[in-house]
Amino acid sequence: MTNKNSILRLIMVFAAACILIPVALMTVWAFTSRWQWPDLIGESLSLRGFREVFINNVQGFRILVSSIFISMAAAFFATVIGYMSAQAFSMYDFPLKKWLRFGSMLPIIIPSSIFAMGIHVYFIKWGINDSITGVLAGHVLYCMPYTVNILGDSREALGNKYEQQAAMLGCSSLKAFFSITLPLMLPSVISAFSMAYIISFSQYFITMLLGGGVVKTYAVLVFPLISAGDRTIAGAYTLVFLLSSIFIFMLFEGAIKFIVKKIVGTET
Amino acid sequence: MIKKAVPYILLAPLIALLLILLLAVANSLLQGLGYMPALGLNKISLDYYREVFSNPEFSASLLLSLYISLISTIFSVAIGVLICASLIKTKKAEKFYRNVLRIPILTPHIAVALFVVIIFSQSGILSRICYQLNIINEINEFPNIIYNRKGIGIILGYIWKEAPFVAYFVLSFMESISVSYEEAAINLGASPIRSFFSVTLPLSMPAILNAAFIIMIFSFGAYELPFLLGVTKPKALPVQAYIEYSHPDLRHRPYAMAENGVMILVSLVMAALYFYLWRKKSDGIRKSYDK
Amino acid sequence: MKRKKLSFVLCLVLCVMMVVSCSNNTTPQQNNPQQNNPVKDADLSEISFDEIAEKAKGTKVTFYGWGGDEYRNNWLNKDVAGALKEKYDITLDVVPMDIDQILNKLSGEKQAGSTSGSIDVIWINGENFFTAKENSFLYGPFLDKLPSYEKYIDTEDSETNYDFGYPIEGYEAPYGKAQIVFMGDSAKTPETPASAEEFSEYVQKYKGKVTYPALPDFTGSAFVRNVIYEICGYEQFMNMEADKETVKEEVMPAMEYLKSLNPYLWNEGKTFPASSTEQENMFSDGELYFYLSYSPYSVATRIEDGVYPDTVRTYLFDKGTIGNTSYMGIAYNSPNKEGAMVVIDYLTSAEGQAGQFDKLKTLPVVDNNKLSPEEKEIFEKVDTGKGTLTQAELLSKRLPEMPANLVPIIEEIWLEEVVGK
Numbered sequence: 001m002t003n004k005n006s007i008l009r010l011i012m013v014f015a016a017a018c019i020l021i022p023v024a025l026m027t028v029w030a031f032t033s034r035w036q037w038p039d040l041i042g043e044s045l046s047l048r049g050f051r052e053v054f055i056n057n058v059q060g061f062r063i064l065v066s067s068i069f070i071s072m073a074a075a076f077f078a079t080v081i082g083y084m085s086a087q088a089f090s091m092y093d094f095p096l097k098k099w100l101r102f103g104s105m106l107p108i109i110i111p112s113s114i115f116a117m118g119i120h121v122y123f124i125k126w127g128i129n130d131s132i133t134g135v136l137a138g139h140v141l142y143c144m145p146y147t148v149n150i151l152g153d154s155r156e157a158l159g160n161k162y163e164q165q166a167a168m169l170g171c172s173s174l175k176a177f178f179s180i181t182l183p184l185m186l187p188s189v190i191s192a193f194s195m196a197y198i199i200s201f202s203q204y205f206i207t208m209l210l211g212g213g214v215v216k217t218y219a220v221l222v223f224p225l226i227s228a229g230d231r232t233i234a235g236a237y238t239l240v241f242l243l244s245s246i247f248i249f250m251l252f253e254g255a256i257k258f259i260v261k262k263i264v265g266t267e268t
Numbered sequence: 269m270i271k272k273a274v275p276y277i278l279l280a281p282l283i284a285l286l287l288i289l290l291l292a293v294a295n296s297l298l299q300g301l302g303y304m305p306a307l308g309l310n311k312i313s314l315d316y317y318r319e320v321f322s323n324p325e326f327s328a329s330l331l332l333s334l335y336i337s338l339i340s341t342i343f344s345v346a347i348g349v350l351i352c353a354s355l356i357k358t359k360k361a362e363k364f365y366r367n368v369l370r371i372p373i374l375t376p377h378i379a380v381a382l383f384v385v386i387i388f389s390q391s392g393i394l395s396r397i398c399y400q401l402n403i404i405n406e407i408n409e410f411p412n413i414i415y416n417r418k419g420i421g422i423i424l425g426y427i428w429k430e431a432p433f434v435a436y437f438v439l440s441f442m443e444s445i446s447v448s449y450e451e452a453a454i455n456l457g458a459s460p461i462r463s464f465f466s467v468t469l470p471l472s473m474p475a476i477l478n479a480a481f482i483i484m485i486f487s488f489g490a491y492e493l494p495f496l497l498g499v500t501k502p503k504a505l506p507v508q509a510y511i512e513y514s515h516p517d518l519r520h521r522p523y524a525m526a527e528n529g530v531m532i533l534v535s536l537v538m539a540a541l542y543f544y545l546w547r548k549k550s551d552g553i554r555k556s557y558d559k
Numbered sequence: 560m561k562r563k564k565l566s567f568v569l570c571l572v573l574c575v576m577m578v579v580s581c582s583n584n585t586t587p588q589q590n591n592p593q594q595n596n597p598v599k600d601a602d603l604s605e606i607s608f609d610e611i612a613e614k615a616k617g618t619k620v621t622f623y624g625w626g627g628d629e630y631r632n633n634w635l636n637k638d639v640a641g642a643l644k645e646k647y648d649i650t651l652d653v654v655p656m657d658i659d660q661i662l663n664k665l666s667g668e669k670q671a672g673s674t675s676g677s678i679d680v681i682w683i684n685g686e687n688f689f690t691a692k693e694n695s696f697l698y699g700p701f702l703d704k705l706p707s708y709e710k711y712i713d714t715e716d717s718e719t720n721y722d723f724g725y726p727i728e729g730y731e732a733p734y735g736k737a738q739i740v741f742m743g744d745s746a747k748t749p750e751t752p753a754s755a756e757e758f759s760e761y762v763q764k765y766k767g768k769v770t771y772p773a774l775p776d777f778t779g780s781a782f783v784r785n786v787i788y789e790i791c792g793y794e795q796f797m798n799m800e801a802d803k804e805t806v807k808e809e810v811m812p813a814m815e816y817l818k819s820l821n822p823y824l825w826n827e828g829k830t831f832p833a834s835s836t837e838q839e840n841m842f843s844d845g846e847l848y849f850y851l852s853y854s855p856y857s858v859a860t861r862i863e864d865g866v867y868p869d870t871v872r873t874y875l876f877d878k879g880t881i882g883n884t885s886y887m888g889i890a891y892n893s894p895n896k897e898g899a900m901v902v903i904d905y906l907t908s909a910e911g912q913a914g915q916f917d918k919l920k921t922l923p924v925v926d927n928n929k930l931s932p933e934e935k936e937i938f939e940k941v942d943t944g945k946g947t948l949t950q951a952e953l954l955s956k957r958l959p960e961m962p963a964n965l966v967p968i969i970e971e972i973w974l975e976e977v978v979g980k
Contacts, residue, residue, distance in 0.1 A: 004460065008354040015351050016368045019432065022383035023371065025393060029386060033865050035844070040396055048865070052629065058636050059653075081281045088278040100279060103286045108482055109539045110293060111489025113506050114528050117513050118292030124671035141285045148282070202376030205491050212664055213623060213654035214677045219376060224626060224655065226382050226496060230840060230866065233629065235386075238379045245374045306670050391846040406767065415830055499830040500773040501978055516662040516690045518670055 023242070030235030049236030060221070060237075064244060067201065067218040070132065074139035074200035079193045081140065082147025083155075083185070089148075090156040104148045107141050115141070116209040123210055130212035138206035143196035150195060154188035187256045194252040201245060218244075293532060300529035302522045309522070316526040326527065328502035334534075336419045336504065337488035340426035345480045347427065348434025349472075353464060355435065356446050372432040380425045381496035388413040388421060414497050419504065421497040430483040434476070441475035442468060481542040485535050505531055608706055608904070611897045612647055619650040620898035623890075624682025625777075626655020627836040630860055634918045639906065642914070647901050654678075658687045665696040668892060678890040679899040683731060684883065685723045685777075689963035691888065692730055698889040700729025701900055707907040708732070713926035718884040723963035724797060731886035732903045735915060736922035737853035738882035738953050739781050740873040742946075748848050751874035755789045755816060758876075761849075762823045768848040770824045772838050773831035773978075774970040782851055783973055784966070785881050787813040788958055796961040806968045814976045821980060829979045843867055853883075855953055856920030859944025872946040875956045882957040884924060909934045917941045922950070 029035060033046035053060050088094075089101055107115070116138065120129065128134040162184070166176040182189075204219045211220065222237045276283075302313040320326050355365055372380075387393050395410035404410050414421025445468050453463035494504030503511070509531065512524035620643075626632055632655060640651040656664075661681060668676045683691060691697050702708055712719055712733060720727055743751065748765060752758040762769045772779030787793075790813045799805060821828025825847060832838040835852070842850035843866050852858075861867040887906065889899045905911045909930060912923040920943055927935065943950075 005357070008357050009360070011350060011354040012358050012365050015347075015354075015432075016365060018428070019368050019371055022387060022428070025386050026379075026382060040400055046865075057629075057633065081285070084278040085282045088275040092275040094272070094275045097275075100282070100286075104282060106286060106289055109485055109535050110289060110532060111486075111491070111506060111535065113491045113510060114296060114489065114531055115289060115292045117510070117524070117528060118294075118296040119288060120667055121671050122291060122295065124668055124673055129668075130677045137285070137288065141289060144282065144285060198374055202378070204376075204378060208660075212677055213621075213656045216654075219378060223378055223492075226378055230629075230843070231382075231386065234382055238382050242375060242379060245376075246371075249370075249374055389846075391841065391844045412826055415826070417829070498833075500833065501830070501974070514659045514663040516659070516666050516694060518666055 026235045027239055029231055030239045032232055035231070046232075049232040052233045053236045053240055059216070063216045063221050064218050064240065066216070068244065068248065070136070070215075070217060071139070071197050071200040074136055074143060075193045075196035077136065077140045078143035078147045078196040078200075079151075079189060081144055082151045082192055082196075083189065085144075085148045086151035086155040089152050091160060105145050108145050112138070112142055112203070113205045113209075116206050120209060129210060130214040132215055134210045135207050135215045135217075138210050139200040139203055142203065142206065143199045146195050146199065147192040150192040151185070151188055154185060158184055183259070186259050190252050190256045190259075194249055197248060197252075198245060201248075296525050296528045296532060299522050299525035300527075304518075304522060307518055307521075316522045317529070319523060320526045320530065325502060326508070329505045329508045330530065330534075332417075332419055332502050333488055333494075333505040336422050336426070336494070337484050340423045340430065340487050341480055341484040343423070344427050344430035344483055345434055345476060347431040348479070349438065349469070349476060351431065351435040352438050352442055353468075355439065356443055369432045369435055372429045373436060375429065377425070377429065377490065377492040378496070380429050381493055383428065384414055384421050384425045384497060388424065389415075415499050417499055417502070419494070419498065422493050422504070425493045425497060426483070426487050430487070433483065434479045437479040437482075438472055438475045442472045445471045477542070481539070485538050488538070489531055489535055608704055608900075611704070612901050615895070615898040615901045616648045618895050618898045619652055620679045620895055620902050621652045621654055621677060622680045622682070622902065623654045623656050623661050623678045624680075625657060627834070628854075630857075630919055634915070638914055638918060639911070642910070643902060643905060646905070649898055649901060651902065658683060662687060662690060662696065665691070665890060665892075666694065669694070669696065674892055675894045676890060676892040677894070679893040679895050680902055681888045681890060682734060682885065683888050684885040685960065686963040686966040688722050688727075688731060688886065688888065689725050692725075696891050697730050698891050698893060698896055698899075699731075701889060701896075701903075702727070702729035702732050705732060705900060705904040705907060707904045711907065711909055711912070711925040711929050713929070716926070717959075718924075722886060723883065723960045723966070725963045727886075731888040732907050733924035734885045734887050734906060735912075736882065736884050736924055738855050738922065738957055739778075739785055739851055739853055739880040740855045740858075740875060740948065740953075741849065741851045741880075742842075742858055742871055742873045743848055743850075744845075744868060744871050746868065746870040747845075751872075753874070753877040755786065755876075759816075759820065762820050765848050766823045767825055767827075768846075769820075770826070770828075770831055770838065770847060770849070771851065772835045773833055774973045775967070776834050778835035778838075778851060778853060779831065780966060780970055781853065781881055783813070783817065783969060784961060785876070785958075786817060787969070788881065789813075789876055789878055790816055793958055793961065796965060797959070799962070799965060801962070801964040801968060803968050803971070806965055807972050810969060810972060811976075814972065817973070817977045818980050821977070828977070831978070854919070854921060856922075856943050856947050858946040859920055862945045867946075869945055873948055875948070875953075877956070879956040879958040881960055882953075883960045909937070913937045913941075920944065920947075922953075 030049045031045055031047070033044045033048055035041075085104060089097065119138075123129040123134045128137070158181070162180050163173070163176045166180055167173065171179075201217075202219055203217070204223055207215060207217045207220050208223070211217070218241055222234070222241055225234045225237055300316055302309050302311060302316055351369070355362070355369070358365065385392065389395070390410045390412065395404070398404045398410060413424075449471060450463050450468045453467045454460060458466070489506055491506040491510065495507045498504055498507060502508075505527065509524060509527040512520065512527055515521075515524065622635065632653060635651070635653045640653070643649045643651050658681075661678065661683075665676070665678065681691075681697075708714065718736075719733060722731065741751075748761070750757070750761055750764075752761040771782040774780045774783060787796075787810050791809060795809060799809070818828075825832075832841065838847060839850055839852075841847040843861070855873060858867065858871055858873055862869045862871060887903045889896055889903070893899055906915075907924065909925055912925045913934070915921045916923050916938060920941070923938065927938075930938070
């Protein structure tokens with residue numbers, strides 16, 4: 001028994017190492033000045049990379065902040081649409097239901113680059129190319145399957161028994177939604193929101209093509225630096241990218257825990 | 269009347285977005301068939317598709333993309349399921365592992381490319397360690413793991429990101445199966461390994477296959493990793509298609525769209541395969557257990 | 560209960576605020592008064608430059624071009640943007656984008672019938688200028704409207720009137736001069752091959768450490784053209800027909816030479832670094848011993864910054880290396896042509912060129928004879944730094960670019976004949 005347990009633990013340790021080591025390495029690289037082959041340690045510690053990210057690149061920080069807002073907006077819309085769709089799929093039966101359900105998974109099948117190339121001309125015709133509207137539409141489209149999925153599962157699991165009870169007790173459906181359903185769905189809503197946020201924040205192709213250089217996100221800024229840049233600078237940019245994602249994610253996690261605690265609190 | 273319309277009202281934004289997606293697909297397919305009235309091309313023709321298929325570079329790209337997505341999916345699923353199973357059984361530091369597992373999910377593909385380069389490139393860490401251990405003496409004695417014609421660097425990158433995704437996706441499903449059915453099997457005398465392979469694993473198949481489907485299609489059509497870690501020739505299909513799309517001569521556009529059309533078709537075929545073949549199979553397994 | 564409702568409403572308000580601030584984050588196009596007046600283009604040829612500058616006051620100008628050089632990006636974003644704001648009250652928006660993406664954007668916009676896009680100034684030259692002009696992606700002619708044209712530029716110089724042998728006709732203004740230099744770390748590789756044979760020996764001596772960026776990368780393409788000049792000569796290309804068979808026959812000896820190098824190159828010539836910046840990265844990492852660049856003085860800035868060790872220096876082939884000029888053009892559907900012209904005029908002036916020479920060490924396009932003694936001094940004061948060659952030496956070994964329409968043909972031939980062979 002202990003033998004098997006130690007094998008399993010070994011697997012987990014190995015997996016954790018495989019995940020953490022690259023991140024650690026990149027962090028170290030971001031703080032070196034130059035690191036020529038075949039040295040195992042960098043030549044010297046230097047903030048050259050971060051100087052580049054925050055000071056030299058005057059737009060860098062501004063773009064990071066606006067990217068966070070863009071992705072929050074995309075996540076917001078994707079979650080709202082996801083919730084409405086989840087409600088439709090789990091609480092109602094109607095013709096075309098199966099087709100629409102399949103349709104909601106379509107963005108997973110059609111690569112984002114194909115979508116962007118196919119719709120580009122139309123966005124120009126409609127005047128939404130090079131604009132946040134077009135980019136948001138693309139982001140929301142590609143976050144949507146995940147939010148519909150996450151929210152759909154929980155909405156179905158929750159069912160409408162609570163709402164029915166509330167209706168029997170004379171509560172209006174609007175009040176029931178805000179006081180009962182939504183709070184119970186909130187953990188799942190936040191989970192969908194953070195998933196959508198990450199997908200939008202990492203989006204490259206859609207923003208690059210449909211944003212036309214006018215809509216600047218952090219992913220589009222960092223991409224060319226990784227494909228050919230100085231590794232110190234690329235490391236610095238990527239570290240900031242990663243940390244901001246993790247930070248936002250933890251923020252949302254904290255929000256879920258807080259809300260769940262409150263719900264559990266009021267129920268006792 | 270109003271009541272009947274409610275689900276459709278709720279689904280209106282979804283439908284609007286889907287219509288845009290369908291428009292993009294239709295446009296790609298039509299342009300691939302040579303229909304571009306803006307340029308005076310009014311006839312539908314298979315010429316561009318023919319040209320695409322007769323180009324050896326295209327078939328090399330297509331095969332490369334299929335190869336990359338197949339291999340990375342197989343490994344990601346295997347490793348992901350392994351991690352998932354180990355995670356369920358590990359009680360110590362469970363929270364820590366769950367959080368660590370989340371990191372690749374939060375990491376954008378762009379960053380993953382940087383990781384692969386830092387570790388596996390000829391001037392990367394592994395190569396330097398080999399030099400220090402006297403395994404190699406020259407920087408180019410270290411094998412070319414990335415920038416490799418079989419796309420090994422790309423595959424490694426996908427595995428790093430997708431295996432934890434699979435683990436996470438399957439986790440809650442497998443956990444509930446493990447708690448109920450696997451425990452039952454063990455109580456009836458089956459060895460833990462036997463019960464995992466004969467009970468938990470088959471019953472978790474729907475979730476596993478779902479995850480496999482998602483990452484397979486994604487790794488086939490994604491642009492970022494193959495662009496950042498790929499070689500001069502052959503280029504993965506999405507990279508090649510975009511290069512053709514960027515050609516400043518608009519008369520080249522139908523050719524680029526034909527390549528896109530092939531990608532759409534392959535993705536749809538993969539989706540169809542998933543929905544009809546595997547769903548049926550896993551439904552069958554579940555039905556036989558429910559008896 | 561009340562608190563939950565309140566926090567939910569707060570969240571909603573926050574989200575709405577985010578969405579609103581989002582839409583304010585796109586640099587608004589609506590502020591440009593020129594946007595809805597395509598007819599105005601005809602008037603520009605009538606009015607004076609001062610009136611153009613007046614119209615451009617308070618507007619935004621976008622500058623699209625290759626963003627792979629962080630030093631240049633920072634110079635444009637800080638120094639140039641600052642000077643433009645102060646002198647002309649123009650806000651400069653630098654957008655890093657590869658030229659083929661830029662051309663693709665313009666071609667898509669042309670196809671959709673867009674009369675007002677988002678690109679104002681384009682950093683362009685060579686075969687890309689050729690494509691752009693042939694497809695009517697550019698606005699012009701505008702060059703002779705710029706005060707800097709008469710004041711600082713040699714109007715008779717072939718590089719002012721021809722870009723890779725193709726007539727400019729006032730559709731682009733000179734931005735900076737470039738010349739191919741090769742570089743190596745003298746501490747690791749003391750040799751400086753000055754001919755094709757010496758280069759071949761060099762490659763064999765340092766097996767696996769030498770390569771060049773994959774075509775159609777700008778610098779990789781230049782390397783191949785330089786080899787062609789070295790082996791086949793260059794005069795015959797100046798008037799050659801852009802026919803694949805003709806070109807192939809002429810360049811075959813050079814292709815054979817490049818093929819002969821393959822077994823000794825990085826990755827045995829089976830794959831090449833995808834871009835010049837990628838190769839530069841490998842060069843500064845020590846993975847490669849050879850790099851080449853169109854910026855003859857970039858070595859100095861890199862050594863100063865600690866990116867290259869200070870033993871790196873540049874060298875040329877005895878028969879010469881290719882030199883060219885890069886230019887600035889204006890998009891056909893630029894929403895702010897007036898502003899674009901002011902920006903271009905600034906960058907072509909002595910002040911703009913001196914700044915570029917000082918910060919980036921880019922060879923200036925201004926005619927030395929037209930400079931005042933004070934202006935000449937500014938240029939002379941600039942120290943070109945370590946590891947570089949003198950301007951005199953560079954100019955004495957400078958070869959002209961071949962006609963633009965031959966370049967894509969040569970790139971195709973290279974892909975067919977050399978890669979992986």
